[in-house]
Amino acid sequence: MEPLSLSSLGGRLSAVIVLVLLNGFFVMAEFALVGARRSKLAEMADRGDRGARRAQAAIADLDRYISGTQLGITLASLALGWIGEPALAVVVDRALAQFGIAVPVGMAHSAAGTITAFVIITFLHIVLGELAPKSVALVMPEKVSGLVALPLMAFSRAMSPFIWVLNGTASWLLRLVGIRPMSEAHHAHSPEELRLLVMQARGAGTLNETDSAMLAGIFDFSAKRVHDVMRPRTEIVALHVDDDEAAVNEVLRRERYSRYPVYDESPDDIVGVFVAKDFWLREGETPFSLRAILREPFFVPASRSAERVLDDLRRTRAQMAIVLDEFGGTAGLVTLEDLVEEVIGDIADEYDLATRDVVEVDGILELSGSMSLVDVRSDHRLPVPEGEWTTLGGYVFGRLGRVPQLGDRVPYPGGELEVIAMDKRRVAAVRVHRAPAAG
Incomplete structure (x- = not known):
C-alpha cells in the first residue's frame, strides 16, 4: 500500500473533524426534537421565530425526522471508522518512526498505531459526537431544534426513499412479533x-x-363522580315552600348561605331554589310568597362525573345542582363553588366556618368523616377499599353495620380508623392508626 501524501493525509484528517461534527449535529437534532416543549415552541412561533415554526413541523412528523437523525448518525459513524482510523494510524506510525519503530513488513499499520487511532477516534466520537451535543440539546432544546430543523429537513428529504424503506422494514418486523408501531397519537403524555x-x-x-x-x-x-364531592342530604339546609317571611329571615340570619333548596312534601320533593338576592330585591308592597320567587331547580344523577356536572352548571348558568339517587330521591346537593374547590382548594368567605378536613398532631393523622375516598386515596395514600360508600365516614359506617360510636375502630389495608368525633349519627372525624412497618 502506497504511503499517503501530506495533502491526502490532511484531507482525511479534515474529513475526520467534519464527520465527528456531523455525528454531533444529528445527535443534537434528535435530543432537541424529542426534548423540545411544544408550548414553548408555539410561543416562539407566535413571536415570529421561523426556526420554531420549522421545529413544530418536524415534531408534527417526529417518527420520520427521528429516523432521519438515526440514519445520519449511522452513516457518519461508519464513515468515521472507514476514513478516520486509517488516517490517524498513519499519523501515529509516522510519529513512532521518529523513534525507530517501523511498521512490520506486509502490514498497513503497526499494532500500536491501530490501537492508538481506535482510542482517539472513540474519544472524539463519544465526547464531541455524542456527549457534548446531547448536553447542549438538553439544556436548550427549543432553541437548538429551531436551528437544526432546516438542515435536518433538507437531509431527510434527500434521504426520504431510504428512510421510507427503513421505517417500513422496522414496522413490518414489529408487526411480525406482535408489537404495534408507535404512531404520532402515542407521543402524548398519559x-x-x-x-x-x-x-x-x-x-x-x-x-x-x-x-x-x-x-x-x-x-x-377527572376521576370523581358528583357523589364524591356533593354535600350529603343530612347536611342540607332547606326551606319549606310554605315558610313565611319570618322563617326565611331566621334561616338567612343563622345559616348565611346565598342559595337554599326548597321542598314541598319532603326533602325528596325539591320544587325550586331560593336565592337570597331575590328575597332582598322583591317588591315590598306585595304579600310575601316563597313559591313566587323560586328559581327552577337543576337535577343531576349521583353517578354523573364531576367534570360533566361542572360543564352543565356553566352551560345553564346555574350555581347549584340537586343530586338524585337511583330511586329519584334527594341524595345531596353540589354547588359551582364546591366543584371549583375540588381543583383549586377551599375558597373561604367571611361566612365560612374555620373548619379543617385534615389535622396532623405528632405524626398522627385526623381526617374529616365527610372527606371523599378519592381524596383519601390520592392525597393521603390510604388504600381504603372501594364499595358502596363514597366518604370516609361512609366506609366506617358500612364496615360497622350500625351507627358508629366514639372509640369504634374499623380496619383498612395498612392500619385502623378510629372514630373520634360524631355529629348526631354522622361520623365527623376519624383518627388514622397506621400499622408499624414490617422489620
Whole structure:
C-alpha cells in the first residue's frame, strides 16, 4: 500500500473533524426534537421565530425526522471508522518512526498505531459526537431544534426513499412479533405521566406548592363522580315552600348561605331554589310568597362525573345542582363553588366556618368523616377499599353495620380508623392508626 501524501493525509484528517461534527449535529437534532416543549415552541412561533415554526413541523412528523437523525448518525459513524482510523494510524506510525519503530513488513499499520487511532477516534466520537451535543440539546432544546430543523429537513428529504424503506422494514418486523408501531397519537403524555412530571417539577423547585396542588387537583377531579364531592342530604339546609317571611329571615340570619333548596312534601320533593338576592330585591308592597320567587331547580344523577356536572352548571348558568339517587330521591346537593374547590382548594368567605378536613398532631393523622375516598386515596395514600360508600365516614359506617360510636375502630389495608368525633349519627372525624412497618 502506497504511503499517503501530506495533502491526502490532511484531507482525511479534515474529513475526520467534519464527520465527528456531523455525528454531533444529528445527535443534537434528535435530543432537541424529542426534548423540545411544544408550548414553548408555539410561543416562539407566535413571536415570529421561523426556526420554531420549522421545529413544530418536524415534531408534527417526529417518527420520520427521528429516523432521519438515526440514519445520519449511522452513516457518519461508519464513515468515521472507514476514513478516520486509517488516517490517524498513519499519523501515529509516522510519529513512532521518529523513534525507530517501523511498521512490520506486509502490514498497513503497526499494532500500536491501530490501537492508538481506535482510542482517539472513540474519544472524539463519544465526547464531541455524542456527549457534548446531547448536553447542549438538553439544556436548550427549543432553541437548538429551531436551528437544526432546516438542515435536518433538507437531509431527510434527500434521504426520504431510504428512510421510507427503513421505517417500513422496522414496522413490518414489529408487526411480525406482535408489537404495534408507535404512531404520532402515542407521543402524548398519559394523565399518570403528567402527574409524575408535576411531582418532579415540584421537587426540582420549578413549580411551587400551590401550583402543583392545583394541577394535582385537576387530575383527581377527572376521576370523581358528583357523589364524591356533593354535600350529603343530612347536611342540607332547606326551606319549606310554605315558610313565611319570618322563617326565611331566621334561616338567612343563622345559616348565611346565598342559595337554599326548597321542598314541598319532603326533602325528596325539591320544587325550586331560593336565592337570597331575590328575597332582598322583591317588591315590598306585595304579600310575601316563597313559591313566587323560586328559581327552577337543576337535577343531576349521583353517578354523573364531576367534570360533566361542572360543564352543565356553566352551560345553564346555574350555581347549584340537586343530586338524585337511583330511586329519584334527594341524595345531596353540589354547588359551582364546591366543584371549583375540588381543583383549586377551599375558597373561604367571611361566612365560612374555620373548619379543617385534615389535622396532623405528632405524626398522627385526623381526617374529616365527610372527606371523599378519592381524596383519601390520592392525597393521603390510604388504600381504603372501594364499595358502596363514597366518604370516609361512609366506609366506617358500612364496615360497622350500625351507627358508629366514639372509640369504634374499623380496619383498612395498612392500619385502623378510629372514630373520634360524631355529629348526631354522622361520623365527623376519624383518627388514622397506621400499622408499624414490617422489620
